Amino acid sequence: MKLKIVYFGSSLAGKSTNIKHLYSILKEKNMVKGELVTVETEENRTLFVEMFISSINLFGIDLEIKLLTTPGQFRLHPLRKAIMKGVDGLVFVVDSSAERERINFLVMRETAAVLKEMGEDLLNFPVVVQYNKRDLPDAMDIDTMEMMYNPWGTDYVEAVAIEGKGVLETFTKIVKNVLISKNAKDRVI
């Protein structure tokens, strides 16, 4: 079963950091196929995509999970649309800094518009919300962020991705949510 999971979020929210840490962790567990592929600008910002493939056998079923990031910068919006095509599940990486309050929200709204253009409804999509950079002194409190950034009422994870905290938990939860969404008889998610 081939799954496509995309990490989205504002510029510098930590999407690339998540993917890089996750790749290292899963590589140690022999759960990746090949290398991490990065298409970056000269300033080491994601220009197009970062991706790798994770391979998991679950109850005899081979899951081949392609994990990708979208570029966070607004000028690269058309590329974000191209990467979102055919996505099975989303990880919304939210920058916990109070300074990024509005930009997080704008990215969520823009992603909803992209999915709508593809005939999908963000609110009916399997998502995990990751509140990243929990170590920042100006980090917003979780209850406020839950109200602002989790209209799904879905699983959320507190993370410090740069230290690898919450990275694996986020991945496990999105795999679970995607499998439930795709395979539940009553499709409640």
Add this chain to the structure above:
Amino acid sequence: MELDIVQYDLDEATKNRLENVIKNFLSKSGSMLAVLCDDAGRVLSYDSRVPLEEYKSEFITSIVSGIFGASLEMCKLLELEELELIQFEGRTLDVIIKHIKPRFLLGVLVKRTTSIGSVRLFLKEASLELEEILKEMKIIPKKTTKIDVETLEEKLREIIGGIE
């Protein structure tokens, strides 16, 4: 809640037909590589004259679908008509990406020394054949397993970890 986790796959006949078209195209056109994928970048079939691991074909198709998708966005911005094919030149290789109806792409890598005219001609022929096959494509369940959500969570925790 109970889940039926089903692994779907293309039926063998379709797989073989797609493989044959790609192989024929590669040999007739003299191309280096041909990958057929859906517009989300999932590989359906590929053939290559250079050694290519399966996972690399998945990366290539992600980039192929991304490039084509980005080009479509550019056309929308400029109010141009939709693209059927894009082509770009490298120092030693040309890259061609052709839209295959209804929602598939064929990515081709060709050496600069190969005649691009004949490649385009064979590509047109192959595209028509692929469209015919894909129109009749069947997806069949390959493996099925029944589990409840709690068991799924437990198993994922055991295999991947990360959840306390």
